[in-house]
Amino acid sequence: MEHRSLVLNQNYEPLNVCSVKRAFLLVFNGKAEVLEIGTEPIYGVGDVEYETPSVIRLQYFVRRPVPQRRLSRREVFARDAHTCQYCGRHSNLTLDHVIPRHKGGPHTWDNLTTACQRCNHQKGGRTPQEAKMPLITQPRRPSVNSAELFIMYLDNYSEWEPFLTGWVKKTNREMQYAS
Incomplete structure (x- = not known):
């Protein structure tokens, strides 16, 4: 070394x-x-x-x-403690756009959250309010x-x-x- x-x-x-x-x-x-x-x-x-x-x-x-944290899948998972922000699971994690991209949702820290595959599929192209799936924590830009x-x-x-x-x-x- x-x-x-x-x-x-x-x-x-x-x-x-x-x-x-x-x-x-x-x-x-x-x-x-x-x-x-x-x-x-x-x-x-x-x-x-x-x-x-x-x-x-x-x-x-x-x-x-x-310094700013780079927006990446790994960093979003770390920010959310590798936990689905809809149900609390820790496995089969994906990224979810809170406001879907097709509805004009940006690819930003404030619009990305961690979701398990099941919750991401269940939410589909809807907002959490439309899907009646409240978030455990609101996504935010992490401080550094x-x-x-x-x-x-x-x-x-x-x-x-x-x-x-x-x-x-x-x-x-x-x-x-x-x-």
């Missing part, structure tokens, strides 16, 4: 995960400072040994857009905490945890590991 480095913004907000080589170059060029050292060294020319940066902080503030993107690295890089605490809620981490 290639070693990775956590990149923090100037205000300590988690920004990215990059290769140790990239992190080393950012530090070497004066664009970042090392906050945590990794366990394995980097070897240069002539067996010169350098400390591995595990967590670095940029010397300047980087503005970036708020950008720090959640770094959770998967915590098992291998425990030294990152102090820099993610506060950005990642403990409950979110436990839910991520459970799924």
